[in-house]
Amino acid sequence: MIGVVGAGAFGTALAVTLARAGRQVRLWGRDAGTMAAARGTRTLPRLPGVILPAGIHPTADPADLRECDTLLLAIPMQRLGATLPTLGLTPRHAVAACKGVDLTTLQGPTAILRAALPGAVPAILSGPSFATDIARGLPTALSLGCIDEAAGAALQTLLSTPTLRLYRTTDVAGVELGGALKNVVAIACGAAIGAGLGDSARAALMTRGMAEMMRLATAMGARRETLMGLSGLGDLALTCASPQSRNFALGHAIGHGDAPPDATTEGTATATAALRLAETHGVDMPVTQATAALVAGRVTVKDAMKALLDRDLTEE
Ligand SMILES: NC(=O)C1=CN([C@@H]2O[C@H](COP(=O)(O)OP(=O)(O)OC[C@H]3O[C@@H](n4cnc5c(N)ncnc54)[C@H](O)[C@@H]3O)[C@@H](O)[C@H]2O)C=CC1
Numbered sequence: 001m002i003g004v005v006g007a008g009a010f011g012t013a014l015a016v017t018l019a020r021a022g023r024q025v026r027l028w029g030r031d032a033g034t035m036a037a038a039r040g041t042r043t044l045p046r047l048p049g050v051i052l053p054a055g056i057h058p059t060a061d062p063a064d065l066r067e068c069d070t071l072l073l074a075i076p077m078q079r080l081g082a083t084l085p086t087l088g089l090t091p092r093h094a095v096a097a098c099k100g101v102d103l104t105t106l107q108g109p110t111a112i113l114r115a116a117l118p119g120a121v122p123a124i125l126s127g128p129s130f131a132t133d134i135a136r137g138l139p140t141a142l143s144l145g146c147i148d149e150a151a152g153a154a155l156q157t158l159l160s161t162p163t164l165r166l167y168r169t170t171d172v173a174g175v176e177l178g179g180a181l182k183n184v185v186a187i188a189c190g191a192a193i194g195a196g197l198g199d200s201a202r203a204a205l206m207t208r209g210m211a212e213m214m215r216l217a218t219a220m221g222a223r224r225e226t227l228m229g230l231s232g233l234g235d236l237a238l239t240c241a242s243p244q245s246r247n248f249a250l251g252h253a254i255g256h257g258d259a260p261p262d263a264t265t266e267g268t269a270t271a272t273a274a275l276r277l278a279e280t281h282g283v284d285m286p287v288t289q290a291t292a293a294l295v296a297g298r299v300t301v302k303d304a305m306k307a308l309l310d311r312d313l314t315e316e
C-alpha cells in the first residue's frame, strides 16, 4: 500500500495515476472536512474535475497511513520538516515529491526525510510534470533519485504507471537541485515576459540560469548529466515556457505589475536559500540573485535586467 502525504494538486495527481494503475493508495490531507467530503464526492478542490478512483482512500487521520510501506511526500518544501514528526509514521521508503531547498537548514528534501524518518530509505521524485497533465493521464516522464540502488529499482517499478514513466538514478543531489533551482529561473523568465522584454530575453535567462544551476549543483556533488536530464533541463523547459507554471505566473505578475497569485510558489524561498548555498560554495549565481531581489521587492524588473546586462563581459 502507498501513502501520499499532501492532498494538494500534486499529491492528488500522483494518487490518481497510481490508483488507476491498480495500486491501493491512502491519501492524507490535513483538513478533516475536505478529506471527509472527498470520500463522498470523490473529488478534491486542488484538482477540480478529476474523479478519485476507488483505489484511493482520502483521510485526515495519519494513523490510516501506518500500514503503508512507501510514503510519497507532496507538501510544500518549507513545511516538510515541521510536518513529518507530527504524523508518527515509520515507512520503509519515503519519496519526496516536493521541489526546493529548506530555508532554515539549507537542506534538500531527502536530508529532511533522513532526519525525520531515520528508519526509511529516502528518495526524490522530480521532473517536468504539471499535476493536471498527470491526472488527465497525459504522457509524463520523471526522475527518481535514490542512493540505494535496489530500493531505487523497486520504487521505479512501484511508482511507474502506463502514462507516468520513471527513470532512476543514484544522483540524488542532481535530481533535488534540478527541481529546486529551475523554479527560481522560471520566476525570472515570467518576469521578463510579463515586463515585455521578449522571447530572446527569456531564452537568455533560461540558458544562463541553466549555467548557474550547473555551477551550484556540481559544486555540491551532483552530476552534470543529471542536470541535463528530466529534473533540470526538462523541468526548466516546461516551467519557463508555460503560463501554467505557478512560478512563471508569479514572475509574470511581478513583471506586469499585477497582484501576485495566491498559489504555492516554491521558487520564492528557494531563491534565497540557493543564494546562501552559492555563497558557501563560492559560486556566482547572478540570475538567482536578481530573482531573490525581485521577489523581495528590492528591485524592479528593469533594474534587475540592467544589472545583469551591465556585468563584466566574460567567456561562455
Ligand atoms: N502542482 C504541480 O503541478 C506540481 C507540484 N510539485 C511540487 O509538489 C509540492 C506540493 O505542491 P502542490 O501540490 O502543487 O501544491 P498545492 O498548493 O496544490 O497543495 C499543497 C498542499 O499542501 C498542504 N499543506 C500546506 N502546508 C501543510 C502542512 N504544514 N501540513 C500538511 N499539509 C500542508 C495544503 O493544504 C495543500 O493541500 C511542491 O513542492 C511542488 O513544487 C511538483 C510537480 C508538479
Ligand SMILES: O=C(CO)COP(=O)(O)O
Pocket: 099, 127, 128, 129, 130, 183, 186, 235, 238, 239, 244, 245, 246, 247, 248, 264, 265, 266
Ligand atoms: O514543477 C512543476 C512542473 O514540473 C510545477 O511548476 P509550478 O510549481 O511552477 O507550477
